[in-house]
Amino acid sequence: xxxxxxxxxxxxxxxxxxxxxxxxxxxxxxxxxxxxxxxxxxxxxxxxxxxxxxxxxxxxxxxxxxxxxxxxxxxxxxxxxxxxxxxxxxxxxxxxxxxxxxxxxxxxxxxxxxxxxxxxxxxxxxxxxxxxxxxxxxxxxxxxxxxxxxxxxxxxxxxxxxxxxxxxxxxxxxxxxxxxxxxxxxxxxxxxxxxxxxxxxxxxxxxxxxxxxxxxxxxxxxxxxxxxxxxxxxxxxxxxxxxxxxxxxxxxxxxxxxxxxxxxxxxxxxxxxxxxxxxxxxxxxxxxxxxxxxxxxxxxxxxxxxxxxxxxxxxxxxxxxxxxxxxxxxxxxxxxxxxxxxxxxxxxxxxxxxxxxxxxxxxxxxxxxxxxxxxxxxxxxxxxxxxxxxxxxxxxxxxxxxxxxxxxxxxxxxxxxxxxxxxxxxxxxxxxxxxxxxxxxxxxxxxxxxxxxxxxxxxxxxxxxx
Amino acid sequence: xxxxxxxxxxxxxxxxxxxxxxxxxxxxxxxxxxxxxxxxxxxxxxxxxxxxxxxxxxxxxxxxxxxxxxxxxxxxxxxxxxxxxxxxxxxxxxxxxxxxxxxxxxxxxxxxxxxxxxxxxxxxxxxxxxxxxxxxxxxxxxxxxxxxxxxxxxxxxxxxxxxxxxxxxxxxxxxxxxxxxxxxxxxxxxxxxxxxxxxxxxxxxxxxxxxxxxxxxxxxxxxxxxxxxxxxxxxxxxxxxxxxxxxxxxxx
Numbered sequence: 001x002x003x004x005x006x007x008x009x010x011x012x013x014x015x016x017x018x019x020x021x022x023x024x025x026x027x028x029x030x031x032x033x034x035x036x037x038x039x040x041x042x043x044x045x046x047x048x049x050x051x052x053x054x055x056x057x058x059x060x061x062x063x064x065x066x067x068x069x070x071x072x073x074x075x076x077x078x079x080x081x082x083x084x085x086x087x088x089x090x091x092x093x094x095x096x097x098x099x100x101x102x103x104x105x106x107x108x109x110x111x112x113x114x115x116x117x118x119x120x121x122x123x124x125x126x127x128x129x130x131x132x133x134x135x136x137x138x139x140x141x142x143x144x145x146x147x148x149x150x151x152x153x154x155x156x157x158x159x160x161x162x163x164x165x166x167x168x169x170x171x172x173x174x175x176x177x178x179x180x181x182x183x184x185x186x187x188x189x190x191x192x193x194x195x196x197x198x199x200x201x202x203x204x205x206x207x208x209x210x211x212x213x214x215x216x217x218x219x220x221x222x223x224x225x226x227x228x229x230x231x232x233x234x235x236x237x238x239x240x241x242x243x244x245x246x247x248x249x250x251x252x253x254x255x256x257x258x259x260x261x262x263x264x265x266x267x268x269x270x271x272x273x274x275x276x277x278x279x280x281x282x283x284x285x286x287x288x289x290x291x292x293x294x295x296x297x298x299x300x301x302x303x304x305x306x307x308x309x310x311x312x313x314x315x316x317x318x319x320x321x322x323x324x325x326x327x328x329x330x331x332x333x334x335x336x337x338x339x340x341x342x343x344x345x346x347x348x349x350x351x352x353x354x355x356x357x358x359x360x361x362x363x364x365x366x367x368x369x370x371x372x373x374x375x376x377x378x379x380x381x382x383x384x385x386x387x388x389x390x391x392x393x394x395x396x397x398x399x400x401x402x403x404x405x406x407x408x409x410x411x412x413x414x415x416x417x418x419x420x421x422x423x424x425x426x427x428x429x430x431x432x433x434x435x436x437x438x439x440x441x442x443x444x445x446x447x448x449x450x451x452x453x454x455x456x457x458x459x460x461x462x463x464x465x466x
Numbered sequence: 467x468x469x470x471x472x473x474x475x476x477x478x479x480x481x482x483x484x485x486x487x488x489x490x491x492x493x494x495x496x497x498x499x500x501x502x503x504x505x506x507x508x509x510x511x512x513x514x515x516x517x518x519x520x521x522x523x524x525x526x527x528x529x530x531x532x533x534x535x536x537x538x539x540x541x542x543x544x545x546x547x548x549x550x551x552x553x554x555x556x557x558x559x560x561x562x563x564x565x566x567x568x569x570x571x572x573x574x575x576x577x578x579x580x581x582x583x584x585x586x587x588x589x590x591x592x593x594x595x596x597x598x599x600x601x602x603x604x605x606x607x608x609x610x611x612x613x614x615x616x617x618x619x620x621x622x623x624x625x626x627x628x629x630x631x632x633x634x635x636x637x638x639x640x641x642x643x644x645x646x647x648x649x650x651x652x653x654x655x656x657x658x659x660x661x662x663x664x665x666x667x668x669x670x671x672x673x674x675x676x677x678x679x680x681x682x683x684x685x686x687x688x689x690x691x692x693x694x695x696x697x698x699x700x701x702x703x704x705x706x707x708x709x710x711x712x713x714x715x716x717x718x
Contacts, residue, residue, distance in 0.1 A: 397710075
């Protein structure tokens with residue numbers, strides 16, 4: 001039973017959630033914020049009741065996808081779950097999820113918590129929630145104006161790992177040297193995941209790698225293989241740091257374009273052949289992170305298989321929208337160079353006539369600094385320029401985006417800028433002809449605007465969030 | 467102009483793998499395109515750790531900013547191998563653009579929180595002190611160097627506060643009307659000394675400030691060919707992107 005103060009916080013929070021739902025949007029972090037104001041211990045009190053504890057997912061890219069994949073596996077295991085959906089991954093939003101999940105009397109009846117958390121928030125979250133494990137997906141440049149520098153972000157997550165209870169585990173990406181370096185001085189148990197198969201990637205480094213220097217000693221890393229960014233098979237010839245041998249590893253990959261992929265994964269519980277319905281090579285990493293967490297939680301193989309197979313891309317991470325007359329739209333969030341490059345790569349691989357709309361905002365949630373547009377590989381669009389039947393930009397920084405495309409090799413006169421997001425989407429949709437695909441690439445707040453606009457235009461799939 | 471069609475200039479990009487924060491490679495993309503559009507060949511040579519750089523043959527140098535860790539990695543290499551020759555060439559009028567960390571390294575010293583002084587190359591009569599907060603945000607500044615009423619726009623993100631002396635007629639590159647600039651106190655942004663430019667502006671700085679890109683190209687061509695004239699480009703998106711920032715963030 002909660003103390004009167006905690007109950008008061010809970011009820012205030014619940015009221016705010018109800019008001020939000022009743023009267024439409026409002027921040028998902030607001031109810032949690034109110035609850036915490038009244039009862040600062042509320043998250044600790046609620047999360048402490050989870051029967052099997054909580055898994056926390058952090059990292060630059062893939063947090064939402066990984067935690068949703070894990071949530072899907074948990075649900076297929078017939079366990080109940082508290083999960084912060086919709087990417088509300090600051091402490092307020094996470095508290096909202098727990099307040100929502102609690103009974104009026106303040107009980108959490110869920111078996112498990114799956115919590116996606118922003119890198120800057122994780123030390124506080126670990127202190128309050130004392131999770132059973134922390135998953136770190138990768139580190140890339142993202143919202144540097146908020147975090148200062150990537151090194152600081154990595155250190156923050158390292159600090160959070162050291163706050164973990166002794167029986168907890170760190171689930172780390174072996175292929176990202178920045179992530180794997182956290183395992184070096186972590187006193188607890190580590191479960192590494194990684195990709196052994198080299199059918200994808202290159203011997204040479206591609207654009208926008210974060211660092212090729214050893215985080216531990218500062219000397220250059222030697223790579224045998226690059227997947228993307230700084231992810232690959234590496235070692236430091238100076239201090240001996242090298243890619244740890246992953247316990248959960250992919251040994252065979254078959255990419256099937258928009259249909260997703262099939263892959264072989266070796267785990268301590270046997271070798272499995274799995275299907276993933278979500279396209280993109282990077283989603284195999286997300287799946288691996290989810291599999292590693294599921295293994296840590298002793299979830300059955302059948303549930304892992306079904307969870308991954310049934311999982312569909314969520315919330316603008318490469319979401320497909322079927323329009324009438326054989327026209328299609330893809331909606332894909334872009335927020336940093338590495339993620340953006342993967343989206344561009346998918347667009348380039350899908351042949352056929354297409355149209356492009358890039359929507360760049362610089363609100364706080366997008367990151368106010370849009371310099372990263374110049375680290376992203378828009379130059380890759382140049383070879384498919386003949387297939388691009390129209391090119392639009394929009395958003396608060398739509399003119400910057402037009403400039404970027406121009407310098408990437410797209411003629412200035414073939415780029416159209418429309419400040420208003422809804423108007424831009426409307427024009428682009430109207431132009432899209434049967435057999436064509438419209439690619440809409442928004443930043444985070446532009447994605448929210450795009451969703452709302454598509455709904456008003458009668459096109460949005462409603463499965464994406466409550 | 468037949469002469470313009472076969473002009474070639476060489477740019478040295480210092481430590482591109484270490485000093486590459488905040489889209490600064492966009493500056494190289496910009497210089498390359500603006501040359502290409504005018505029929506000028508721009509050769510770009512990278513010079514990183516342990517690699518030689520011949521500034522005698524160079525027409526232009528670019529140096530970006532990096533994280534503290536990465537700047538520490540190159541510090542020794544720069545001090546011992548490339549720095550002194552770069553300073554000598556810049557004293558002789560070699561055009562140079564340095565951004566953020568690169569700008570700080572070319573000053574006299576950087577004083578850390580603990581009072582430790584890391585010596586710089588001393589090309590700029592400028593020094594930097596570590597600040598307790600980061601100066602982050604959009605910048606709009608007046609830059610008379612680039613023409614009457616010319617503005618400079620960009621995005622800054624630095625904790626160092628840089629102060630300029632007066633040796634050799636060093637001047638701020640611009641006067642901020644919105645944002646912090648060098649130190650948040652005296653309105654100065656960046657520095658110009660001979661043909662060497664230092665700035666805190668990312669964005670990156672050159673795409674949205676084509677006048678600064680052309681200033682550098684013109685200086686480079688003038689030194690190499692005795693003629694710095696450049697044909698005019700339309701600059702449609704350059705100007706629109708520039709104006710959108712100037713109008714949105716500039717003081718009304």
